[in-house]
Amino acid sequence: MSIRTLIRGGLVITAADELHADVLIEDGRVAALAAHGSAAAEAWTADRTIDASGKYVIPGGVDAHTHMELPFGGTSASDTFETGTRAAAWGGTTTIVDFAVQSVGHSLREGLDTWYAKADGNCAVDYAFHMILSDVNEGTLKEMDLLVGEGVTSFKLFMAYPGVFYSDDGQILRAMQRGASNGGLIMMHAENGIAIDVLVEQALARGETDPRHHGEVRKVLLEAEATHRAIQLARVAGAPLYVVHVSAEEAVAELAAARDKGLPVFGETCPQYLFLSTDNLAEPDFQGAKYVCSTPLRPREHQAALWRGLRTNDLQVVSTDHCPFCFRGQKELGRGDFSKIPNGLPGVENRMDLLHQAVLDGHISRRRWIEIACATPARMFGLYPQKGTIAPGSDADIVLYDPHAEQVISAETHHMNVDYSAYEGKRITGRVDTVLSRGELVIEQREFTGRAGHGAFIPRSTCQYL
Ligand SMILES: [Zn+2]
Numbered sequence: 001m002s003i004r005t006l007i008r009g010g011l012v013i014t015a016a017d018e019l020h021a022d023v024l025i026e027d028g029r030v031a032a033l034a035a036h037g038s039a040a041a042e043a044w045t046a047d048r049t050i051d052a053s054g055k056y057v058i059p060g061g062v063d064a065h066t067h068m069e070l071p072f073g074g075t076s077a078s079d080t081f082e083t084g085t086r087a088a089a090w091g092g093t094t095t096i097v098d099f100a101v102q103s104v105g106h107s108l109r110e111g112l113d114t115w116y117a118k119a120d121g122n123c124a125v126d127y128a129f130h131m132i133l134s135d136v137n138e139g140t141l142k143e144m145d146l147l148v149g150e151g152v153t154s155f156k157l158f159m160a161y162p163g164v165f166y167s168d169d170g171q172i173l174r175a176m177q178r179g180a181s182n183g184g185l186i187m188m189h190a191e192n193g194i195a196i197d198v199l200v201e202q203a204l205a206r207g208e209t210d211p212r213h214h215g216e217v218r219k220v221l222l223e224a225e226a227t228h229r230a231i232q233l234a235r236v237a238g239a240p241l242y243v244v245h246v247s248a249e250e251a252v253a254e255l256a257a258a259r260d261k262g263l264p265v266f267g268e269t270c271p272q273y274l275f276l277s278t279d280n281l282a283e284p285d286f287q288g289a290k291y292v293c294s295t296p297l298r299p300r301e302h303q304a305a306l307w308r309g310l311r312t313n314d315l316q317v318v319s320t321d322h323c324p325f326c327f328r329g330q331k332e333l334g335r336g337d338f339s340k341i342p343n344g345l346p347g348v349e350n351r352m353d354l355l356h357q358a359v360l361d362g363h364i365s366r367r368r369w370i371e372i373a374c375a376t377p378a379r380m381f382g383l384y385p386q387k388g389t390i391a392p393g394s395d396a397d398i399v400l401y402d403p404h405a406e407q408v409i410s411a412e413t414h415h416m417n418v419d420y421s422a423y424e425g426k427r428i429t430g431r432v433d434t435v436l437s438r439g440e441l442v443i444e445q446r447e448f449t450g451r452a453g454h455g456a457f458i459p460r461s462t463c464q465y466l
Pocket of ligand 1: 065321
């Protein structure tokens, strides 16, 4: 039985347009849009009509960088696929692209199957996977082709974390060459981890153990250097490149210079780099540990360059790098040694709201909000137009957003499974009201009506910017 749903009277905002239109949904997909009040729209009948007057009708968010239940630093990210995707829905995100992990000495297949099993039957919204390559060798290079064939079309490499995820330049070059031939997009964590580890050791030897030293040893120059090196390796391989969690002005400059040459180089930043800074890392009583992530938070001055990059399209995507660890019992593992603080921040629930606030603050336009949070991540990772827009044939992943509601972000009221908020006390204008995932209501007027297991694995095509 197919249910016809009609969303009436809202302002439909996509990356391309803003129009007062009614949206007809059938079989979980957008069937048609028509001008509000037009004869066509008035003639539509539906089993269910949702009144969107006074609200924005926007595509569900696509968060292309999450780490649900990721094992890291002797513990695991505190959100499971169940709790993390539920929180995503609350925050207006209806698709996540999470990272399956290959462990050193194991196949990609084994890693991917482990992640399929973690997510299967547990997700409230749809999900897809990137693959983290920890061990580039003949076998795993061949496996990349197979993964592209089953819809896992992007591969993350690390220039950081020697001994864990680290790949050397030769391995990176090989993976990029493989990606250039099979269509897989290489995603890069661009920090010079070999040099950083020396600085970590020296800092600890000097007795500099507080969280703020995490930010000091992971230097801007070592992000910029790695970004530059990754770009040159990609040029040599003839491959496109996507740099994750760009945080430093100097790294943005490397991306901008490459793009000015016409190279297929892309950059992502995250809300924490746009809204937080080293001031947070320096909070007393070990509170700074809440803000330990890599790349690290930077001095406030870098934020202007990130906003500018988002406006000029030198940066194209805002993802969260959602990787929550509770302050108690998890972040505390690094008391007395900042290098043992699990790296990561919660944020999957906050991204759409923070970026809406950025619209009100004058950093970006409304359509750019949808572009960087929905449409571009969908295109970048081969999900468009199934995800990331509202158009006939698209999945009916739709958010009714109240642009006038006031809220205060707090761990008391958020839905992520973590005991603190990185944005505690921040006032936001705008709030998610209702969320549909493939035509099913998962949030209805601020009530969770979804269920674990509704969310499906979405195989992806290759990057749509190439
Ligand atoms: Zn990450």
